[in-house]
């Protein structure tokens with residue numbers, strides 16, 4: 001049995017026992033929904049460099065899925081994930097069951113008043129409330145010094161930072177760069193839903209962001225021109241349906257009117273039912 005398998009906690013009592021008293025040792029937390037890939041591993045490796053003890057949570061959180069989303073079919077591969085996380089430097093895996101984290105009846109969730117109706121929140125109105133609630137619960141259980149998020153989910157990263165600030169959560173939030181496949185597609189647990197044809201088409205998503213960035217680097221300042229060129233790249237792939245393409249402020253996520261300063265280029269597409277997101281933070 002691998003060391004980490006011995007240290008897999010399936011409930012709150014077990015994780016508290018595995019953590020013991022911290023005695024001044026720093027604890028890093030990497031929250032995931034499992035089906036791990038190199039993107040997740042980059043967060044775990046960073047946590048292992050920064051912290052004495054690295055906890056990886058593997059939990060498909062039901063409260064962040066909408067009623068018609070892929071909760072049931074979301075890929076689950078706990079044994080493989082434990083091996084991968086352990087190889088990347090995880091000391092303890094926390095893989096709780098639903099009734100451990102949400103024992104009925106549950107009366108409480110985090111309500112966020114801004115940022116949640118923009119970008120991905122337009123299509124997923126309850127999503128970020130579910131994310132914030134599970135993240136704060138995990139932090140209250142594990143009490144990490146540092147928590148790690150991928151910048152692939154940029155809106156999640158921004159919202160978690162703001163929730164922690166507003167609720168005086170004392171854990172440092174660290175963002176890590178997007179890990180991509182060779183053709184540019186950001187790694188995602190949902191990429192495994194793609195057929196070969198959809199997978200080939202999906203590279204149009206990072207390509208559209210690159211094109212927008214290149215146009216800006218080359219001096220284009222007409223936002224409508226940039227967005228329509230980027231949209232054309234997506235439209236050329238019939239298996240992709242664009243959800244949004246945004247050029248907005250990286251922290252308040254409000255659409256920019258003029259192309260200048262720090263900006264977030266962000267897009268989401270539907271590829272035959274698989275929702276893919278990507279972004280790029282740029283500065284001119």
Ligand code: AMP
Pocket residue numbers: 031032033034038039040042043148149150151152153176177178179180186187188189
């Ligand atoms: P998930 O399991 O999809 O909830 O993701 C868990 C964490 O891994 C989140 O903080 C994600 O932003 C991060 N993550 C997912 N994909 C990538 C990627 N391609 N590069 C970097 N981080 C990622």
